[in-house]
Amino acid sequence: MLREALVKKLDYDELSNCMRCGFCQPACPTFRETGYEAASPRGRIALMKAVADGVMEPDKDFVNQMNLCLGCRACEPVCPAGVPYGQLIEQTREAIKEVQEHPWWVKAVRKLAFFHLFPHQKRMYQLGGLLRFYQRSGVQKNLRKLGVLSILPKQMREMEEIMPEASGKGIVDFFGGTVIPAVGERKYRVGMFHGCIMDVLFNETNRNTVRLLSEAGCEVIIAPDQVCCGALHAHSGEREQARNLARKNVAAFHKADVDIIVSNAGGCGAMLLEYDHLLEKDAEWKEKAQWFASRVKDISEVLALLVEPKEWQSLPQRITYQSSCHLRNGMKVTKEPVSLLQAIPGATYVQLREGDRCCGSAGIYNLVQPEMAGSLLDEKMDHVAATQADILVTSNPGCLLQMKAGIHRAGLEGKMEAVHIVDLLARVQQKEKPLSIPE
Helix, strand or coil: CCHHHHHHHCHHHHHHHCCCCCCCCCCCCHHHHHHCHCCCCCHHHHHHHHHHCCCCCCCCCHHHHHHHHHCCCCCCCCCCCCCCCCHHHHHHCCCCHHHHHCCCHHHHHHHHHHHHHCHHHHHHHHHHHHHHHHHHHHHHHHHHHHHHHHCHHHHHHHHCCCCCCCCCCCCHHHHCCCECCCCCCCCCCEECCCCHHHHHHHHHHHHHHHHHHHHHCEECCCCCCCCCCCHHHHHCCHHHHHHHHHHHHHHHHHHHCCEEECCCCCHHHHHHHCHHHHHCCCCHHHHHHHHHHCEEEEEEHHHEEEEEEECCCCCEEEEEECCCCCHHHHHHCHHHHHHCCCCCCCCCCCCCCCCCCCCCCCCCHHHHHHHHHHHHHHHHHHHHHCCCCEEEEEECCHHHHHHHHHHCCCCCCCCEEEEEHHHHHHHHCCCCCCCCCCC
16 A cells, blocks of 8 residues: 555656765765664665565555654755655655554644644644743743653653743734834835744744844735644645645735745745645646745845844854754755854854754654654764854754753753844844743
């Protein structure tokens, strides 16, 4: 059954384009950790092709190797043949999802998260309100004191310890509307993609994004009908649901008639940028998806074009940068975040060794593959500690949480802080006290 599903889902021509040169292997975190051929992009593509050709039966080991992949796509920039490995692994996982039997509780969790929670922003805000109550009412403090949280797996305990302050309201509630005018002359009409989790756990980052764009001369439009980008769905084999979400977002921003669609999360941005591929076989939506994808930009690209660093406040601290895999490998954005950080007056920028290597977050990878994620994080934090930086900057919420967890694990709390690049830029440009999270 799995072979038939793979033949149906896989782009066989792209499988055949792999030249087996091995350039992908040094770039692949799981190959470097294990040394196994099957744990490399080249090895996984060979497995996919062998199954599709009927040479081998897809067994449990095949499925495990496909799931062990981080989906970081570090193999793509170094591939001479330009094989879109990210698309192949998503197609494979979609085929696996169609035939794989999960325990009832796994099915229930997947259905709840992928179909009843992430796609519905009002429900996400309700969840945010509950988390905010948990954090502020004393429940969190008491549960920690009593040791009740010790029953959770280690990775979940670490995530709970560094979870940001949640919000039960989004940026539309904060700004009182969906249109935020430009300060001074309007240069662009920008659509702000606020994300599902971003607007709940990183609400301050979203608000700082809007403020930075507005002060840079952008009229910011927060399309009211936008939904989750669908990245977690696509990475987990739920590509049809990802297509449904893509159609809703394309319709929402097309209606808003914006010049640029801005994302402040590398994972979301890479997904949004590939809506044209996701919907290429949908005749009704293909053209609009191309319109949408052509307008997607990361926040750093827009700010690097528009802001004036000479007006920023001095920040006499050491700064290093952990690159977001999907921002770098998916959106191909590498120079802009670094140029913005290097332009901060008084700051000393320190290059992070292997800052372009995955930190182990990879969406929910650190929860479903905690051993591999933990190994990658520990090595990452050795390099981070060597920078002696005061501030560790990243540009993706998952990476940010992973870096916060890494700082905690490495005993660097009090010596270093992890910050989203938007929040750091807002800090050096801030003329008033920081914005508070809306009640």
